[in-house]
Amino acid sequence: MPERGVLGNFMVKKRSDVSEKSARESINEYPAKCGTQNARILHRFPPKVTFFLMNAEQPTLKSGLVALAGPPNTGKSTLLNRLIGQKIAIVSPKPQTTRVQMLGVLNGDGYQIVLVDTPGLHQGRGALNKEMMRAAQRGLAEVDLALFLVDAHEKPSALKTEELRAHVQAIAAPVILLFNKIDLLPKDALLPLIDFWRQTRNFAAIIPISALTGQGLDAALKEVVARLPYGPRYFPDDAPTDASERFLAAEIIREKIFLRTGQEVPYATAVVVESFTMDTPGHATIHAAIVVEKDSQKAIVIGKGGKKLKEIGILARKEIEVMLEARVMLKLWVKVKKDWTEDQNFLQELGFSPQH
Numbered sequence: 001m002p003e004r005g006v007l008g009n010f011m012v013k014k015r016s017d018v019s020e021k022s023a024r025e026s027i028n029e030y031p032a033k034c035g036t037q038n039a040r041i042l043h044r045f046p047p048k049v050t051f052f053l054m055n056a057e058q059p060t061l062k063s064g065l066v067a068l069a070g071p072p073n074t075g076k077s078t079l080l081n082r083l084i085g086q087k088i089a090i091v092s093p094k095p096q097t098t099r100v101q102m103l104g105v106l107n108g109d110g111y112q113i114v115l116v117d118t119p120g121l122h123q124g125r126g127a128l129n130k131e132m133m134r135a136a137q138r139g140l141a142e143v144d145l146a147l148f149l150v151d152a153h154e155k156p157s158a159l160k161t162e163e164l165r166a167h168v169q170a171i172a173a174p175v176i177l178l179f180n181k182i183d184l185l186p187k188d189a190l191l192p193l194i195d196f197w198r199q200t201r202n203f204a205a206i207i208p209i210s211a212l213t214g215q216g217l218d219a220a221l222k223e224v225v226a227r228l229p230y231g232p233r234y235f236p237d238d239a240p241t242d243a244s245e246r247f248l249a250a251e252i253i254r255e256k257i258f259l260r261t262g263q264e265v266p267y268a269t270a271v272v273v274e275s276f277t278m279d280t281p282g283h284a285t286i287h288a289a290i291v292v293e294k295d296s297q298k299a300i301v302i303g304k305g306g307k308k309l310k311e312i313g314i315l316a317r318k319e320i321e322v323m324l325e326a327r328v329m330l331k332l333w334v335k336v337k338k339d340w341t342e343d344q345n346f347l348q349e350l351g352f353s354p355q356h
């Protein structure tokens with residue numbers, strides 16, 4: 001999981017007088033009092049944070065965990081950014097851009113929705129792809145509701161369609177089916193698509209949307225809020241995500257690699273932020289390593305005379321400066337780590353949970 005940002009610090013200060021032992025004892029009693037799903041969400045947080053949330057006043061707020069799921073490249077991250085109202089998840093035209101769960105927090109009148117952007121569901125080989133699938137499945141196992149996105153404009157093969165239907169049927173939580181990219185679909189093609197997917201399972205709702213233009217999102221949001229339980233406010237109003245700035249900086253750099261390189265290079269690339277310091281107010285220095293598997297990939301990322309690496313660095317720096325609201329000195333270099341996508345220890349360093 002991404003490094004936790006403001007949540008822990010914000011809440012622990014509120015109940016600094018609570019001992020770790022007392023907090024854990026109270027947590028163990030919580031499922032019987034307030035429901036299993038709320039307990040699952042709270043167990044994701046440090047004990048003192050959980051204790052504070054549990055002992056808040058009787059909730060009048062609709063709140064819960066909602067997964068964004070579906071095959072690769074269906075617009076899950078675009079939808080997350082659109083709903084939150086700012087960019088917190090990287091996007092690219094290439095599939096499998098999202099590798100780990102990303103949380104986004106949507107606050108509204110009487111509700112707080114914790115959105116979980118999951119890696120695309122696919123039948124991939126190798127340790128990295130298996131870890132991505134595990135991350136997606138873990139995200140789906142803990143939610144109150146799932147939004148399953150299908151690219152309405154794409155015509156998948158019969159085999160791929162059956163795989164997707166199997167994924168949908170395996171989700172334990174209620175599912176709202178979202179047909180995304182309807183801005184690219186002829187109107188007369190939508191009804192046959194709905195009729196086909198309606199046979200897959202009993203969906204809580206089926207809604208055509210466009211994550212890019214916002215079409216249909218008010219209807220989707222209304223359906224989500226109606227199905228959420230009452231619960232505590234898990235995040236402060238001004239916290240759009242629980243990911244740290246360090247993690248987000250690494251993701252921004254990786255996005256620029258996806259956008260500026262082709263073939264297998266993006267999928268064989270990882271970004272490790274080795275140092276992140278705010279030198280003075282309004283000025284940050286970030287040192288990051290771009291990790292690839294082969295010398296040939298290193299040459300592609302660097303480019304002739306270092307041109308490609310410089311281009312990636314400039315694009316990333318500009319976006320990181322907007323995020324931090326500060327000037328940034330970004331130093332990038334490329335190093336080869338042979339077969340890192342099969343190295344479980346390194347995958348853990350990147351945020352994947354250890355295998356059990």
